[in-house]
Amino acid sequence: MLEIFSHVQGSMTEPVKRASEIEEPTNAFVFQPLSTALVPWLARMGVTPNMVSVAGMAFGVAAAFFYAHYAVRPAWTYIGFALMLVWHVLDGADGQLARLTNTQSAFGKIIDGICDYVVFIAVYLAITYAASHHHGVWVWPLMLAAGVCHAVQAGAYETQRQMFDFWGLGKASAEVQNPNAKSGQGFIAMLAHTYDNMQFRFSGLTPTYFCSLYDFTVRKSETVPHMREAYRTTFVSSVHYWSIMCANYRTYGIFIACLVGKPMLYFVWEVCVLSVVHGILAVLQRRWNQQFQTSHLK
Secondary structure (H helix, E strand, O other): OOOOOEEEEOOEEEEOOOOHHHOOHHHHHHHHHHHHHHHHHHHHOOOOHHHHHHHHHHHHHHHHHHHOOOOOOOOHHHHHHHHHHHHHHHHHHHHHHHHHOOOOOHHHHHHHHHHHHHHHHHHHHHHHHHHHHHHOOOHHHHHHHHHHHHHHHHHHHHHHHHHHHHHHOOOHHHOOOOOOOOOOOOHHHHHHHHHHHHHHHOOOOOHHHHHHHHHHHHHOHHHHHHHHHHHHHHHHHHHHHHHHHOHHHHHHHHHHHHHOOOOHHHHHHHHHHHHHHHHHHHHHHHHHHHHHHHHHOO
């Protein structure tokens, strides 16, 4: 029988499931349990994590087709929403499958990120194309602005999760690359490094703080477990604050906006509201990091 709770990576045991303490409610109680139930079957069938990522992307792109008809066939909005929910389940399963089968890689991380972006790009294009017939071409610049905001906000949120997984939980697969370090050899390594730096830049982190974490693990390696526990206690709340920018809430927002026949309101929300929230959280995150550095990294 497949063990779905942990696998041994080197000398450390790393959980397959994502940390429940930082999951937003619908992930913790709906999507992740469904993903966890699906993963053993995928492993038995020899399905790879990248195949799961691409399959999830296909469901998301199919959702875009149905959302494109929100105005003329309102009932299709429900189909689009249902397909997006399937994508969320598969999006949670690919990472669990990679950890279970010990097949994590920089390439897999890039594929997962690209598939996520393709889903939202397809949905954004679909609903904007449909809305342009009713509201005019001005909706296209709004969609573009929302897309840029989405990429920045989502990258910042994912960085906070990754920092928590690596520094708080000690997951080797979640290691955050030093923004001052040079990328590895090859196109994939360079692309992964660029992707990490893009996320890092907008997440309220600084290279100085980041390097102080690594420096502490070298200077006081014997107290690293205590530092990790302090990190978890300190930052579990902040990760929850950042979760307002997670993909789940964007999916719900798109569905509600299309259901009432005003998808452009969702883009306005992303540009005008979430951007302000993002700015506030970035400032607060920098302050919280400085406090943690002063209190625990001396």
